[in-house]
Amino acid sequence: MADGRAPVEPAIVEGAIAIAHRAAEAILAVYAHAFDVVAKADDSPVTAADLAAHHVIVDGLHRLTPDIPVLSEEAADAVPASERRAWRRMWLVDPLDGTRDFVKRNGEFSVNLALIDDGVAILGVIQAPVTGALWYGMPGIGAFRRDSGGENAIRARRLAGAAGPLRVAASRSHRDPRTAAVLARIGDIEPRPLGSSLKFCRLAEGALDVYPRFGPTNEWDTAAGQAILEAAGGVVLAPDGRPFRYNQRQTLLNGDFIALGDPDLPWRTWL
Numbered sequence: 001m002a003d004g005r006a007p008v009e010p011a012i013v014e015g016a017i018a019i020a021h022r023a024a025e026a027i028l029a030v031y032a033h034a035f036d037v038v039a040k041a042d043d044s045p046v047t048a049a050d051l052a053a054h055h056v057i058v059d060g061l062h063r064l065t066p067d068i069p070v071l072s073e074e075a076a077d078a079v080p081a082s083e084r085r086a087w088r089r090m091w092l093v094d095p096l097d098g099t100r101d102f103v104k105r106n107g108e109f110s111v112n113l114a115l116i117d118d119g120v121a122i123l124g125v126i127q128a129p130v131t132g133a134l135w136y137g138m139p140g141i142g143a144f145r146r147d148s149g150g151e152n153a154i155r156a157r158r159l160a161g162a163a164g165p166l167r168v169a170a171s172r173s174h175r176d177p178r179t180a181a182v183l184a185r186i187g188d189i190e191p192r193p194l195g196s197s198l199k200f201c202r203l204a205e206g207a208l209d210v211y212p213r214f215g216p217t218n219e220w221d222t223a224a225g226q227a228i229l230e231a232a233g234g235v236v237l238a239p240d241g242r243p244f245r246y247n248q249r250q251t252l253l254n255g256d257f258i259a260l261g262d263p264d265l266p267w268r269t270w271l
Helices: 010-031 048-064 073-078 099-104 177-186 198-204 219-231
Strands: 037-039 045-047 070-072 089-097 110-117 120-127 134-138 142-147 150-154 166-170 189-193 210-213 235-237 257-260
Touching: 010 048, 010 110, 010 120, 010 134, 045 048, 045 099, 048 070, 048 073, 048 089, 048 099, 048 110, 070 073, 073 089, 089 099, 089 219, 110 219, 120 198, 120 219, 134 198, 134 219, 142 219, 166 177, 166 198, 177 189, 177 210, 198 210, 198 219, 198 257, 219 235, 219 257
Parallel strands: 070 089, 166 189, 166 210
Antiparallel strands: 037 045, 089 110, 110 120, 120 134, 134 142, 142 150, 210 257, 235 257
């Protein structure tokens, strides 16, 4: 890897991809029928699909890499911050990212797996259960998309000299005045609403250019997408310009961020 870290072993990459596929199958088994929705303490929804995917992923990762702990959204409260912050390597997992989109049955939800090394997302795997498409990436190595047509390397779009509007990801579930103000400052845009971490994947393959996000997200919402986007040449930045890092604080809540396919875009003038 470009930062001197050892590359992730191919067996781990392929094993994580296989686990994401199995989690997607568990999600679709629930999606095919009527299901109940329960509100968590923070009012976010959870379904049987979240829990089924959680068990598939946690059990699978424990078998694949028994020495690497797993932090999943569905069990994060059970791990004290003092314990997880001592982990040098860890899996950071969102078994079903975009549960609200799952409940709406719009297909825009995903499975997120990220391998973290000293705070850096070094491998990301994102599976879209409905379409079957899967994206994975390792910064310094490359980013790839797998679907029924096979596997292809992907790169984020560079915009030097490009004409036309910027293609901006706008969440269907989260829109606020600050985001609206940023979109106004960007000016010539083509809004493309999309749910869950699929926004990072579309940035990584050049179908989107900008994804601004203000308001709460959790570390498991962004880690896999950041690894894929960085592997494709893009960035995920806090408002002060620092790249996102993981498992470095007491909280697992992210701050505001902007994700860019082209790091040379004038993002500071927009915030």
